[in-house]
Amino acid sequence: MTSSPPIRRTATVTPVAEADASGLVAEIYADIKKTKNIDFVPNIWRTLATNPELLQSVWTQLKTWMHPEAAGRESKLDPLTREIIALAVSATNGCAYCINSHTAAVLRLGLDRESLGEVLAIAGLFNLTNTLSDAYQIEPDVLPPE
Numbered sequence: 001m002t003s004s005p006p007i008r009r010t011a012t013v014t015p016v017a018e019a020d021a022s023g024l025v026a027e028i029y030a031d032i033k034k035t036k037n038i039d040f041v042p043n044i045w046r047t048l049a050t051n052p053e054l055l056q057s058v059w060t061q062l063k064t065w066m067h068p069e070a071a072g073r074e075s076k077l078d079p080l081t082r083e084i085i086a087l088a089v090s091a092t093n094g095c096a097y098c099i100n101s102h103t104a105a106v107l108r109l110g111l112d113r114e115s116l117g118e119v120l121a122i123a124g125l126f127n128l129t130n131t132l133s134d135a136y137q138i139e140p141d142v143l144p145p146e
Contacts, residue, residue, distance in 0.1 A: 011047065015043060016047075018046075021041075028045070029049070035063055065082070083105040083106045086105075088119060091120055
C-alpha cells in the first residue's frame with residue numbers, strides 16, 4: 001500500500017519572519033522560544049503574528065494552560081496529559097498542523113506508539129458515541145454528583 005502525498009496548503013497570509021519581528025511580536029517570539037525551549041518560532045506563531053494582538057491573546061492562553069509553570073500557575077495536570085488532550089482535540093478537529101505538533105510532543109514526553117494508537121482510538125470512539133448520542137437526542141441519565 002502506498003501513501004498519498006500530503007495535501008499542499010496555500011497560506012492566506014505571509015508569516016512574519018523572525019528577522020522582521022519587532023516590538024510586541026519580537027517580545028512574544030522570544031518568550032515562545034524560551035518557554036518551549038526551542039530555537040525557532042513555529043509557523044503557527046509566525047502566522048498569527050500578522051495580527052500582533054491575536055498573537056498575544058492566543059500565546060497568553062496557550063502559555064497559561066499548556067505551560068502553566070511559565071505563566072506562574074500550578075496545574076493539576078501533568079504535561080503529557082495536557083498534550084494528550086491537545087492531540088485528541090486536534091485529531092477530532094482534523095487539524096493536520098496541530099496533530100503533527102502534539103504527536104511530536106507526546107512522543108517526546110515518553111508516550112510510546114502503541115499508547116498513541118490507544119489515545120487516537122479513544123478520541124475516535126467518543127467522536128462516534130457523541131455523534132450517535134446527539135443524533136438520537138438521548139437524554140442524559142448518568143449525571144455528575146452535585
